[in-house]
Amino acid sequence: MALTDFSRRLFLRSMAIAGSAVPFMAARDSVAVAQSAPEDYTVHAQHPAHGQGRNIVVGEVDHAQNGFDPHGLLTEWDTGNVSISADGRKIREWTITAADHQFEVAPGITFAGWSYNGRVPGPTLRCTEGERLRIKFANGSTHPHSMHFHGIHAARMDGVPGAGLVDPGAEFIYEFEAQPFGCHLYHCHALPLKRHIHKGLYGSFIVDPDPALHPEAPDNAASRLLGSPENARWQEMVMVMNGFDTNFDDENEFYAVNSIPFAYFNKPIRIEKSRPVRIYLVNMTEFDPINSFHLHAHFFSYYDHGTTLEPTHRMIDTVMLCQAQRGILEFSFDRHEPGIYMFHAHQSEFAELGWMSHFEVV
Numbered sequence: 001m002a003l004t005d006f007s008r009r010l011f012l013r014s015m016a017i018a019g020s021a022v023p024f025m026a027a028r029d030s031v032a033v034a035q036s037a038p039e040d041y042t043v044h045a046q047h048p049a050h051g052q053g054r055n056i057v058v059g060e061v062d063h064a065q066n067g068f069d070p071h072g073l074l075t076e077w078d079t080g081n082v083s084i085s086a087d088g089r090k091i092r093e094w095t096i097t098a099a100d101h102q103f104e105v106a107p108g109i110t111f112a113g114w115s116y117n118g119r120v121p122g123p124t125l126r127c128t129e130g131e132r133l134r135i136k137f138a139n140g141s142t143h144p145h146s147m148h149f150h151g152i153h154a155a156r157m158d159g160v161p162g163a164g165l166v167d168p169g170a171e172f173i174y175e176f177e178a179q180p181f182g183c184h185l186y187h188c189h190a191l192p193l194k195r196h197i198h199k200g201l202y203g204s205f206i207v208d209p210d211p212a213l214h215p216e217a218p219d220n221a222a223s224r225l226l227g228s229p230e231n232a233r234w235q236e237m238v239m240v241m242n243g244f245d246t247n248f249d250d251e252n253e254f255y256a257v258n259s260i261p262f263a264y265f266n267k268p269i270r271i272e273k274s275r276p277v278r279i280y281l282v283n284m285t286e287f288d289p290i291n292s293f294h295l296h297a298h299f300f301s302y303y304d305h306g307t308t309l310e311p312t313h314r315m316i317d318t319v320m321l322c323q324a325q326r327g328i329l330e331f332s333f334d335r336h337e338p339g340i341y342m343f344h345a346h347q348s349e350f351a352e353l354g355w356m357s358h359f360e361v362v
């Protein structure tokens with residue numbers, strides 16, 4: 001097959017051939033090369049554990065080599081370093097470094113990506129409403145990059161060309177107040193934007209509400225505050241929906257939450273039946289106008305952007321998000337029987353190309 005003939009449609013068609021080894025693209029240094037598949041990269045018609053009759057990659061990516069593990073990413077909150085200023089103000093600081101970062105996105109398929117602090121998505125920055133935030137950004141990559149935060153801040157802190165875009169080898173300090181509380185994100189805003197985002201330069205930015213500022217709903221606020229007794233009973237996790245265009249044709253070949261296709265399908269996320277679940281969900285998928293999250297056998301409450309203490313939707317089982325849209329899902333399996341419960345994108349194509357997952361309720 002000629003290199004130029006290799007489109008996503010052909011890829012999909014080859015994925016549908018059960019049990020056969022498929023050709024795939026490996027992108028190295030932005031040059032796509034066709035290779036024959038290694039022995040362990042095969043497509044099976046049936047999942048061995050659950051027998052659900054679907055196409056799925058077989059084999060494991062090398063998470064240690066990648067420098068990040070999708071199961072670890074779920075709960076790794078980066079709370080930075082806290083200090084108190086002369087005027088008694090809480091200051092929270094992070095050091096973030098951008099780098100060129102080649103990683104294995106699916107077994108045998110390498111993606112020439114870019115990362116913040118060695119992981120895709122970048123660190124989940126978590127803070128509390130009202131704190132002063134200081135992000136020291138160093139660009140160790142070979143291209144200009146920035147950190148553009150979704151939140152409230154001054155124009156000169158916006159992380160766009162002319163305001164915090166950082167050349168290779170240079171640094172910039174973004175500083176602003178943590179507001180509003182909610183489930184937010186940050187991403188590189190260098191041009192061309194779609195290329196800089198899809199290479200992996202994005203992450204979640206969670207601002208917990210300060211219960212003292214919300215006398216109208218102090219319990220709801222406290223349950224969202226990391227480290228509080230009210231928060232401890234929750235099973236919290238962050239999920240960034242993303243996709244990867246491994247042959248640079250402006251279409252994604254793979255979809256996932258937290259970067260590795262089928263990671264939570266093959267190794268379900270363990271949920272304790274008796275404790276409630278809260279998911280910070282962020283859509284960073286490039287090239288496709290929408291993505292979605294659908295939970296099987298259950299319904300959830302949803303907080304659009306996480307900026308309210310009361311749900312903006314109640315009793316829904318699917319939510320649709322454009323790029324950068326995000327929100328908080330809350331549900332509990334306390335009245336369900338234990339078992340394997342699916343969740344996935346309800347764009348079937350995305351699900352078949354990796355955005356397909358399981359909870360294991362115990």
Ligand SMILES: [Cu+2]
Binds near residue numbers: 189190
């Ligand atoms: Cu960039």
